[in-house]
Amino acid sequence: MPDTEKVTERIKKLRELIEYHSNAYYNLDSPEIEDDEYDALMRELRELEQKYPELRDSNSPTVRVGGAASAKFASVVHEVAMQSLRDVFEMEEVEQFCADFPGAEFVVEKKIDGLSVSLEYTDGVLTRGSTRGDGRVGEDITENLMTISSIPHRIKTEADFLEVRGEVYMPRKTFAVLNQSQEENGLKTFKNPRNAAAGSLRQKDASITAARGLDIFVFNVQQVSGIAFESHSQSLAYLRECGFPVSPEFTVASGYEEVAAAIEKIGTQRGVLAYDIDGAVIKVDNLKLRQSAGVTSKFPKWAVAFKYPPEQKETVLRDIEVTVGRTGVLTPTGVFDPVLLAGTSVSRASLHNQDYITQKDIRIGDTVVLRKAGEIIPEVVSVAAHGQGEPYLLPEVCPSCGEKVFHLEDEAALRCLNPDCPAQLLRNMIHFASRDAMDIEGMGPAVIEQLISNEKIKSPADIYGLAEADISSLERMGKKSAQNLIAAIERSKENDLYRLIYALGIRHIGESASRLLADRFGGMEALMNASSEEFASIEGFGEIMAESVRDYFSTEHAKELVQRLAGCGVNMTNLGGNGGNPASSGSLEGLTFVITGTLEGMTRDEAKALIIANGGKATGSVSKKTSYLLAGENPGSKLTKAEELGVKVLSLDELREMIGG
Secondary structure: OOHHHHHHHHHHHHHHHHHHHHHHHHHOOOOOOOHHHHHHHHHHHHHHHHHOHHHOOOOOHHHOOOOOOOOOOOEEEOOOOOOOOEEEOOHHHHHHHHHOOOOOEEEEEEEEOOEEEEEEEEOOEEEEEEEOOOOOEEEEOHHHHOOOOOOOOEOOOOOOEEEEEEEEEOOHHHHHHHHHHHHHOOOOOOOOHHHHHHHHHOOOOHHHHHOOOOEEEEEEEEEEEOOOOOEHHHHHHHHHHHOOOEOOOOEEEEHHHHHHHHHHHHHHHOOOOOOOEEEEEEEEOEHHHHHHHOEOOOOEOOEEEEOOOOOEEEEEEEEEEEEEOOOOEEEEEEEEEEEEEOOEEEEEEEOOOHHHHHHHOOOOOOEEEEEEEOOOEEEEEEEEEOOOOOOOOOOOEOOOOOOEEEEOOOOOOEEEOOOOOHHHHHHHHHHHHOOOOOOOOOOOHHHHHHHHHOOOOOOHHHHHHOOHHHHHOOOOOOHHHHHHHHHHHHHHOOOOHHHHHHHOOOOOOOHHHHHHHHHHHOEHHHHHOOOHHHHHOOOOOOHHHHHHHHHHHHOHHHHHHHHHHHHOOOOOEOOOOOOOOOOOOOOOOOOEEEEEOEOOOOOHHHHHHHHHHOOOEEEOOOOOOOOEEEEOEOOOHHHHHHHHHOOEEEOHHHHHHHOOO
16 A cells, blocks of 8 residues: 555544544543543654645544533633644643744743633632633533632722633642542442543533532633733733732742743642642743734744653552452552652552453562553553463352352452442441432441441341440440431431432432432332333433343342331432421422522522422523522622523522512
């Protein structure tokens, strides 16, 4: 085959691969390869297109910003394009960039690894927030952005209009807690903090975003009227005075030597920062010089992003420990000789499952190559050299209970199916009593562990048979603590049905899915007797979720547990999420509401529950289909949108009148 044909085929293949992985990264928030692997594909494509200009295409991913606006949200057209940056991987490229601007000063900033957003302020009030999307069209996520505590809703400024750009991110500690919770609840874990931040920010339910602990750094003025700046560093200082959290510890550097020193300093901090970065950004400081430099269709010519190579080190695998999770999954963890990696000592890393171990041929005693995926999660890249160990196989029996383990058809993991497995029992009990489940205050992991070890409880139903003496005899649990815990256990009997469904710990079923099940079936009996087809017909449910619910309630263990809980007086009926008051007039049937502002004497969640309990529907954004806007104090941009569309605005008192007081 002629060279040109080979190159044409390779370019086509690269474009397909990059499109696929761009969609997974930007739109599905579920990346399948590491950033450096993606960068390598993009770099190869760019080099081929430069070498063979006749094969260039205006739709190539090298000339387009990643991502697209989702149909879930209203579109926002960016008056000033939110471009991406040209990546460079060698310091020689940085030196050449600096040489293109002789005598100029540069601002060097950390490249925060998150989701790029725009914030618009009119007369100092936040009126709209949006994602970057494809750079020209993004998504209106104003309500979600307003849940991030570090984003000011109002600023003191002389500007009539101010649009700033920032990066929403998830702190590393928050990410670790979230992934632990996802894993314990049998839900899909996030690959890295950026992935988690993007998924959290693009939720239709803003309360989910609010619970995820997101943060932001603002790094640019997109457009402004009423004031003017001469330099980028001056604008950052002004934004800080306005109350924005701006690019942390940015440096103003004169010439390449100072720029290189700033890049090196950021590189040494990568492993110890509270947030992820995926490089360093070098920008021309003078705004007039930027304007004269101009932009391409995808990148500004006055800035580049330096990408650090992922740090990799060799160490020896000394052991493989196997633990059993709440859903019975056996998880192998490698134990290594400690090695310093990205600023921290690493001695353990998940080996995921048997397929992962077999594919990489990992054996005890091997010298392996480690890195931190996304600069935070240790992982084995490859085996550098085999030791004396034999090919490793996970045990055929559960290390906790000794029962045979199974490899289910739809998953790579081995799973213990014994409902009485001690390891699963502890984690199941902790989940059952947790805040988002049955919310039994005072029944934390330490108390549960003691109750199990003292054989006071072997099932969640046993919790409701505990006596004061059972608890007061535990370490650090006196009479008063025991009385408080008994009272909390009694209160939990009155919880809404969705809490109980979530507390049961059904695989793939989180809190939101539990609410959908409670709303759809109304009671536990109808839920337990429903078919997979009925579950699958629920909007937001997939086949895997439907089968998981059906499989769970088909077991004798589940039937017995529910029967025992009901016998203990635990509520089995959907109360509509309205604080335990099932009364409903049905007067809001067919009406759609949007809630905004601060309501007097009621939270937004309570108001939403009240609307749903009386037959209405509560959504997050105002549209032509909105029947009413329920507005409290400081209503923000939703009130303006409602007035523009002619949507009637209600007070809380007027809503109460509609449902009969």
